[in-house]
Amino acid sequence: MGHEVLGAPTPFAAPAPGTVTVYRGATLIDGTGGPARPGTTIVVDGAEIRAVAPDAELDQDADALGGARVVDLGGRFVIPGLIDSHQHLATPPDRAAAEAVLRRQVYGGVTAIRDMADDLRQVGDLARATRVGEIPGPDIRYAALMAGPSFFDDPRTWQVSQGETPGEVPWMQAVTDDTDLPLAVARARGTHAQAIKIYANLPGRTVAAITAEAHRQGIDVWAHAAVFPASPGEVLAAGVDAVSHITLLVHEAAERELTSYQDKPPVDHARFAAGDDPLMESLFAEMRRRGTVLDATASMWTSDEVIGAGTPEDLARAAANAELAAALTAQAYRAGVTLSTGTDYETGPGHPYPSLHEEMAFLVRRCGIPAAQVIRSATLAGAVSMGAEDVMGTVESGKLANFVVLERDPLEDMANLRSIEFVVKRGLRHDRADYLPKGQGER
Missing domain, CATH: 3.20.20.140 (Metal-dependent hydrolases)
Known part of the structure; x- marks a missing residue:
């Protein structure tokens, strides 16, 4: 090749490995069909989930939390993407x-x-x-x-x-x-x-x-x-x-x-x-x-x-x-x-x-x-x-960091899917508030 170019910008690319975010206090509905798990922490490293465990368990794991950005999800519900x-x-x-x-x-x-x-x-x-x-x-x-x-x-x-x-x-x-x-x-x-x-x-x-x-x-x-x-x-x-x-x-x-x-x-x-x-x-x-x-x-x-x-x-x-x-x-x-x-x-x-x-x-x-x-x-x-259950479909360690944060419980009413606060896809956060122009309501 005569020269190399960087190509198009990738503003929605996954975070690099080593970029750790800790989501604490979630009520997790993990996609298996099992009961909701309150007080759960999800540790994300780059595009993948590193750990999913009770808050108290990970509070004692300095390696999991050290140097990470911490997001408090107290009162929120998390479902897989x-x-x-x-x-x-x-x-x-x-x-x-x-x-x-x-x-x-x-x-x-x-x-x-x-x-x-x-x-x-x-x-x-x-x-x-x-x-x-x-x-x-x-x-x-x-x-x-x-x-x-x-x-x-x-x-x-x-x-x-x-x-x-x-x-x-x-x-x-x-x-x-x-x-x-x-x-x-x-x-x-x-x-x-x-x-x-x-x-x-x-x-x-x-x-x-x-x-x-x-x-x-x-x-x-x-x-x-x-x-x-x-x-x-x-x-x-x-x-x-x-x-x-x-x-x-x-x-x-x-x-x-x-x-x-x-x-x-x-x-x-x-x-x-x-x-x-x-x-x-x-x-x-x-x-x-x-x-x-x-x-x-x-x-x-x-x-x-x-x-x-x-x-x-x-x-x-x-x-x-x-x-x-x-x-x-x-x-x-x-x-x-x-x-x-x-x-x-x-x-x-x-x-x-x-x-x-x-x-x-x-x-x-x-x-x-x-x-x-x-x-x-x-x-x-x-x-x-789609033959992808090895990398997605549940919120668990080793899978892609794909999950949805809701303000209200979807198990009580499926209409609560509309209470999205943000979506994490391959570790990158997409805030719902960024989707609609200011002043445009949702229904």
């Missing part, structure tokens, strides 16, 4: 809009997201920018998509392949029986994707073959719960790591043959309304046995994106699907399935909080899941969904 396990940042690509969403997410407590296939040319750069600290935002783990050739008349595939041919790019590949799967998976891995997303219009044998090859090459597989013609049962039998969209599971009970994503059979909503359908119970038992994560996206049908400008028929369909999602998600929880909190939508540009808050509230209010377990879904289970 939240994880949205279903986002789309670049369909179509819009850098300014994506950066605004990422900024709102991290100031709203979201420290990691799972991007479920987009234009990875942009998503990869956004992931780099949030990781090195050029812009504020959560860590991003993302998938490259595979589907049958007949899916690629979907206009979204053109939006994310601009300048190229949909189905022929490494981040969005059409797969047939003649596809060289080792090469296809290797091409996807070359985008730095952490997983393959299996979307639509593939038979069960191909879903199984893709999954086996991805696992052989060391990356996960995230799939729609029904891939059409692959049924939910076939998707689970293929051994995928996570499935998305709980309302797709009902197609296991379809009264006619599954053909394509574009031709879904009608759903008998009344059959599943009580949340006790035995066929669903068998699917949930298989998910529990395999450890398959369920990215329910339960609140998706209540979002403004779905109901904002809908016809009366659209609104009725959305309401029926919201009821279906609530009943099935509650049944899945009772069955012991690992639930993560994905959204598949974002709140409008003027909204001060990310959509994940709404998904968490839906799980409590509409599904009857205890608040501590919803927090676990949005933290530890979210980390499992």
